Amino acid sequence: MGNNVSKKDAFAKHLKGMLGGLRVTLRTMLKPAVTVQYPHEQEAPPTRARGVIALLEENCTVCMLCARQCPDWCIYIEGHKEKRPARREGGKDRTVSVLDRFDIDYALCMYCGICVEVCPFDALHWSPEFEYSESSIAHLLHDKDKLGEWEATVPVAEPLEIGAEVKGKK
Amino acid sequence: MSENTEVEVGATMSPENLELLGRVSAALGAEAIIESAQAVGDLVVRVANASWREAAKACRGALGFNYLSFIGGIDWMPAPVVGGEAGDTSSPVQPAEQTYGAAGSAGRFQVFARVASTSVPRSGLTLKVDLDEESPAVDSWVSIYPGADWHERETWEMLGIGFNGHPSLRHLYLPAEFEGNPLRKDFPLLAREVKPWPGLVNVEPMPGEDVEEEAE
Amino acid sequence: MPKFEVDPAVHRGLADARLNVEIDNGDMILNLGPQHPATHGTLRLVVRLDGERVVASDVVIGYMHRGYEKLTEYRTYPQITTLINRIDWLSSFANEVPFVHAAEQLMGIEAPPRAEYIRTALTELSRIATFLLFLGEMGLQVGAITPAFYGFRDREYVLNAIESATGGRFHPNFNRIGGLKDDLPWGWIAETRESMRKVLKSCDEFEDLVVSNPIFQKRTRGIGIIPAELGASYGVSGSNLRASGVDWDLRRDGKPYLVYNDLDWKVWTHSDGDSFARYWVRLQETRESARMVLQLLDVMPSGPVMTKVPKIIKVPEGEVWVNTENPLGEMGYYVISKGATGPFRVKIRTASLSNVSIAPWLLRGVYLPDIITVLASLYFILGDIDK
Ligand code: SF4
Numbered sequence: 001m002g003n004n005v006s007k008k009d010a011f012a013k014h015l016k017g018m019l020g021g022l023r024v025t026l027r028t029m030l031k032p033a034v035t036v037q038y039p040h041e042q043e044a045p046p047t048r049a050r051g052v053i054a055l056l057e058e059n060c061t062v063c064m065l066c067a068r069q070c071p072d073w074c075i076y077i078e079g080h081k082e083k084r085p086a087r088r089e090g091g092k093d094r095t096v097s098v099l100d101r102f103d104i105d106y107a108l109c110m111y112c113g114i115c116v117e118v119c120p121f122d123a124l125h126w127s128p129e130f131e132y133s134e135s136s137i138a139h140l141l142h143d144k145d146k147l148g149e150w151e152a153t154v155p156v157a158e159p160l161e162i163g164a165e166v167k168g169k170k
Numbered sequence: 171m172s173e174n175t176e177v178e179v180g181a182t183m184s185p186e187n188l189e190l191l192g193r194v195s196a197a198l199g200a201e202a203i204i205e206s207a208q209a210v211g212d213l214v215v216r217v218a219n220a221s222w223r224e225a226a227k228a229c230r231g232a233l234g235f236n237y238l239s240f241i242g243g244i245d246w247m248p249a250p251v252v253g254g255e256a257g258d259t260s261s262p263v264q265p266a267e268q269t270y271g272a273a274g275s276a277g278r279f280q281v282f283a284r285v286a287s288t289s290v291p292r293s294g295l296t297l298k299v300d301l302d303e304e305s306p307a308v309d310s311w312v313s314i315y316p317g318a319d320w321h322e323r324e325t326w327e328m329l330g331i332g333f334n335g336h337p338s339l340r341h342l343y344l345p346a347e348f349e350g351n352p353l354r355k356d357f358p359l360l361a362r363e364v365k366p367w368p369g370l371v372n373v374e375p376m377p378g379e380d381v382e383e384e385a386e
Numbered sequence: 387m388p389k390f391e392v393d394p395a396v397h398r399g400l401a402d403a404r405l406n407v408e409i410d411n412g413d414m415i416l417n418l419g420p421q422h423p424a425t426h427g428t429l430r431l432v433v434r435l436d437g438e439r440v441v442a443s444d445v446v447i448g449y450m451h452r453g454y455e456k457l458t459e460y461r462t463y464p465q466i467t468t469l470i471n472r473i474d475w476l477s478s479f480a481n482e483v484p485f486v487h488a489a490e491q492l493m494g495i496e497a498p499p500r501a502e503y504i505r506t507a508l509t510e511l512s513r514i515a516t517f518l519l520f521l522g523e524m525g526l527q528v529g530a531i532t533p534a535f536y537g538f539r540d541r542e543y544v545l546n547a548i549e550s551a552t553g554g555r556f557h558p559n560f561n562r563i564g565g566l567k568d569d570l571p572w573g574w575i576a577e578t579r580e581s582m583r584k585v586l587k588s589c590d591e592f593e594d595l596v597v598s599n600p601i602f603q604k605r606t607r608g609i610g611i612i613p614a615e616l617g618a619s620y621g622v623s624g625s626n627l628r629a630s631g632v633d634w635d636l637r638r639d640g641k642p643y644l645v646y647n648d649l650d651w652k653v654w655t656h657s658d659g660d661s662f663a664r665y666w667v668r669l670q671e672t673r674e675s676a677r678m679v680l681q682l683l684d685v686m687p688s689g690p691v692m693t694k695v696p697k698i699i700k701v702p703e704g705e706v707w708v709n710t711e712n713p714l715g716e717m718g719y720y721v722i723s724k725g726a727t728g729p730f731r732v733k734i735r736t737a738s739l740s741n742v743s744i745a746p747w748l749l750r751g752v753y754l755p756d757i758i759t760v761l762a763s764l765y766f767i768l769g770d771i772d773k
Pocket residue numbers: 069070071072073074075104108109110111112113114115116
């Protein structure tokens with residue numbers, strides 16, 4: 001501020017700056033609050049939110065792809081093979097792989113979604129559910145039953161925006 | 171590598187890079203430049219160890235590169251294969267022989283730096299310098315680009331490369347008691363060694379009798 | 387036992403981590419951090435004071451060093467995109483873009499136009515989210531609490547837009563080599579347009595509330611001046627350098643990337659180079675980004691968002707340097723590939739490391755309370771310094 005600006009002008013300028021700010025706060029004060037009182041009020045996360053991974057056990061063939069691709073090494077899978085009767089009358093018995101163990105350690109998981117993407121049999125899905133915090137880190141290891149329960153919360157995929165390519169049959 | 175002669179490289183270089191290379195060799199002297207190459211549109215020049223500080227001076231002065239982007243180091247040694255018992259790890263398998271990237275290298279360690287000009291759009295130059303394998307060291311750039319300070323400290327602690335003339339070469343990221351140079355290829359990443367890879371678990375035993383065996 | 391080795395000749399009698407204040411030779415050594423609310427995380431600042439003036443200072447970093455450069459050597463390309471968006475966690479999407487571009491350039495593929503447009507929109511959204519936080523927080527550092535709330539409130543609109551498109555508020559991992567994971571969800575364009583209007587309005591609010599506030603101006607004008615030439619030689623980039631009058635923005639002046647050339651926008655500079663200029667430039671850039679997003683939403687082309695890529699991505703041998711204008715400054719990856727499924731070496735150039743490396747120079751001679759405002763106006767993210 002140069003000397004040519006009189007004290008009075010400077011004061012007027014300061015006052016104007018202050019009042020401008022007060023006007024903003026006053027306007028905001030009159031608007032309804034934007035905060036959500038979380039445990040009492042809930043906001044639905046978007047459909048795509050990566051909250052928790054759900055496992056559809058029937059689809060899993062124990063191919064291990066997800067466990068191998070996981071950057072954090074936090075999927076633990078064990079399985080064995082079983083004979084099942086043939087699907088069609090008179091066919092040969094089938095050999096299927098059955099899961100013994102499917103654990104995801106959410107204490108390590110970084111929610112990248114690689115496992116969901118690489119699964120060739122559509123056995124893993126994202127659910128936007130997020131309220132599964134635990135007081136002990138060990139409880140963040142979800143076994144296959146718990147992962148199966150999340151399946152009920154998986155939303156149907158939403159439609160895409162205008163201009164998106166319509167996916168043909170694969 | 172060494173077969174990549176200047177002529178061959180020059181033939182594949184864009185006119186802008188050829189022009190820049192001409193200016194670099196005029197400012198530095200042709201004998202200081204060991205090799206040059208183009209890496210996806212960018213000029214990479216490998217200079218002699220003794221000319222490293224001269225190169226910085228030329229960059230900041232005659233070439234007008236007033237901006238220091240980064241200084242880093244490369245260890246060209248192939249990383250020893252870990253978790254070899256099963257022959258299968260989740261980390262990518264790199265070629266076993268030691269090869270060098272654009273503009274080549276005389277040995278295992280290299281320091282590379284990127285400078286640019288804030289007044290010329292799309293300008294920039296990558297410089298590389300060879301180091302001695304036993305006691306890798308090169309001149310410091312701090313007196314020319316003050317921003318080199320932290321980058322050189324990082325390179326020193328991560329790769330064990332000395333910088334002659336650096337005012338205080340001390341740890342930047344790691345605690346003072348830390349031993350070893352983590353970015354060297356022979357420094358193991360413990361997180362990948364203390365825990366077996368879950369992808370290695372034998373999932374599928376043979377059907378039939380083996381199933382009962384496995385169930386026990 | 388000091389945890390970090392500091393050259394005794396430079397900082398005699400450096401404060402012990404356990405002690406906060408120690409008197410030595412009449413000068414006072416003050417230890418700020420690593421757990422200090424003004425240092426945005428775990429940055430430790432050791433300053434030597436003469437009275438209230440800073441004589442010398444040293445920045446101790448590394449409390450959050452995660453070794454990304456090493457980690458990338460043990461991961462495949464798709465695994466790395468999810469890792470690197472944690473470098474600068476406020477603008478994660480923008481971190482992914484240069485790396486994906488590097489891999490794409492080595493492979494000689496290009497993402498379809500729609501993917502590039504969406505990438506640009508999301509990059510600008512993350513820039514807005516980052517800057518809104520700064521615009522609010524900077525107020526907090528000079529003692530005004532209200533702007534911080536406004537900043538967080540408005541950032542929420544942007545984060546919601548990012549989340550509904552990518553599935554992650556902070557870690558989108560939405561980029562794939564060759565395109566994007568998915569197209570946008572239904573209704574996203576209309577919602578984002580609405581959010582951008584809100585952002586533009588809140589920029590005006592910040593102008594009234596913070597910029598024209600006489601107290602804020604007194605605390606920031608003429609303080610922490612970075613001379614343009616010195617800043618560049620320190621590697622200071624982005625808005626910090628533009629606030630010193632350097633008209634250099636990689637979106638316009640770098641190798642062409644994304645679709646910035648198709649947009650009508652302007653690079654803002656300020657000639658002062660002080661804390662105020664840095665605030666002002668970021669405020670203008672927030673506006674400019676919001677306008678850019680609005681333009682992008684209007685001209686979004688239709689089509690696929692993913693090119694054909696092999697199922698197992700192997701990047702051919704070669705090396706490439708890709709740098710982009712991230713919210714905090716120049717971010718770049720020097721990727722060296724040897725034809726494997728993962729890179730051989732990735733040198734990560736983060737903006738904050740270079741931006742903060744000028745701090746010891748910048749803090750010399752400033753008054754103690756101004757340390758906080760100068761640091762805040764440099765605007766760094768600890769993850770971006772520590773890698
Ligand atoms: S989302 Fe989690 S479990 Fe799945 S691959 Fe990523 S880190 Fe692993």
